[in-house]
Amino acid sequence: MAHLERKLGLWAAVSIVIGSVIGSSIFMKPATMAAQLSSPLMLLAVWVVAGIVSLFGGMINAEVGSKIPDTGGQYVYFSHMYGNFFAYLFGWSSFVVIDTASISAIAFVFAQYFEYFVHLPRFSYAIEHAVPVVIPYIGRFYLLENIGVKGLAVLLIILFSWINVRSLKAGGAVQVFFSVVKVIALLFLIGVIFFSGKGNILNLTTASKGFDRSFWHQLTAFIAATTGALAAYDGWNNLGFISGEIKDPQKNIPRGLIIGLLCCISLYVLTTEAYLYMLPVDAMKHSSLVATDALKMVCIGGTGLVAILVLISTAGGTNSNILPCARVIFAMSAEKNFFAFAGKVNPKYHTPSNALWFQAAWATILVLIGSFDMLMDMFVFITWIFYGFAAYGIFVLRKKMPDVKTSYKLKGYPYLPIIFIAFSTLYVVITLYNDISEYAAGRSHIIVSVFGLVLAGLGIPLYWYFRKKALS
Secondary structure, three states, rough: OOOOOOOOOOHHHHHHHHHOOOOOHHHOOHHHHHHHHOOHHHHHHHHHHHHHHHHHHHHHHHHHHHHHHOOOOOHHHHHOOOOHHHHHHHHHHHHHHHHHHHHHHHHHHHHHHHHOOOOOOOHHHHHOOOOEEOOOEEEOOOOOOOHHHHHHHOOOHHHHHHHHHOHHHHHHHHHHHHHHHHHHHHHHHHHHHHOOOOOOOHHHHOOOOOOOOOOOHHHHHHHHHHHHHHHHOOHHHHHHHHHEEEEOHHHHHHHHHHHHHHHHHHHHHHHHHHHHOOOOOOOOOOOOOOHHHHHHHOOOOOOHHHHEEEEEEEHHHHHHHHHHHHHHHHHHHHOOOOOOHOOOOOOOOOOOOHHHHHHHHHHHHHHHHHHHHHHHHHHHHHHHHHHHHHHHHHHHHHHHHOOOOOOOOOOOOOOHHHHHHHHHHHHHHHHHHHHHHHHHHOOOOOOHHHHHHHHOOOOOHHHHHHHHHHOO
């Protein structure tokens, strides 16, 4: 009988973490965060704090993953923590919102930056907005809008899905390649800027002239900017989805998570400091393409170089999400909690090919109905709901599985999980409040967080359908 094989080593695990986390955000988010904070020191603090919180999450996941080294990641973890129903809700949410929206958002940015080199076709404004899809109290979506960019994003998703269908080792090799090139590219950008000598070291500590030092403003600005940083760090949990295909998982899962996240924290901090070295915080917060604006002050052709860096980063990010995320659908289907065909292993390639193609199909639909911002905001919001439950689950597992040996045990227990739970709760509550407030005030046409909750909630009747079908 065909089965999944353990072929991925430590450096493949590290590359999946780095590739999943580092996407397009580091080329776009710092300017928005600078506008919210108006202080380079606060900006540095946000990256560090968000990185530490994400590292806490990775450390929590490392203990859980070493206890339960099975393919399916948090879907399998949740089944041990809270039972089949909650695990199914996570699995369904991963398929319908979290993983596929992440894949779609990153592929969308790849296609947008590809336009720097090749103009992609699009319909006229009248055609694009002729037939909107309207969902009451959620918003309206334009499927024909920016069709050239959407089409290229879909092609990228199909290409990497095909590679991962054909070979796990090929998918892993592609991931290692893109992760290595991505890290080299960021280090090159950092080095070129710092060694140019054209910046000002005082930019790293000088705040805006109108910097508001009141406690409440500092707190709200810090929280707002931190949500953007958390989005940039998201993806560290993807490694658990392919635990069943990693060699020596009890050692390589925790090592891969911790090494990968420490690399990401270092790169984010250094890259942001490089931007600040060239651009005062007042200039940075008004920059639409902060990486381009920083690099073009150093060398001719900086704009094109940044576009290439983003293409490399987003191509790798797309593949790194396609590779592990289909394993959630596979695990659900194998347990008869999803469509049976998605739980079959390809007898020739020994990969979950049906799950990969099913994932690609839904990701295509999300590309057509969404934009980068909508997709990114939606998947991050739903993700952090489950992150909070995952952190609480470590308390549950230590009671349920006290005798299971593990190569990694969380240091700082129980304080680190408590801090993580409090942080995730704050993020979810504030995001939901802000989205509803923006919609009520007429400043937004889509309640992104509510749309995500609706999609996730559709899994409830499906769970009972599959359970009834399995018992019949």
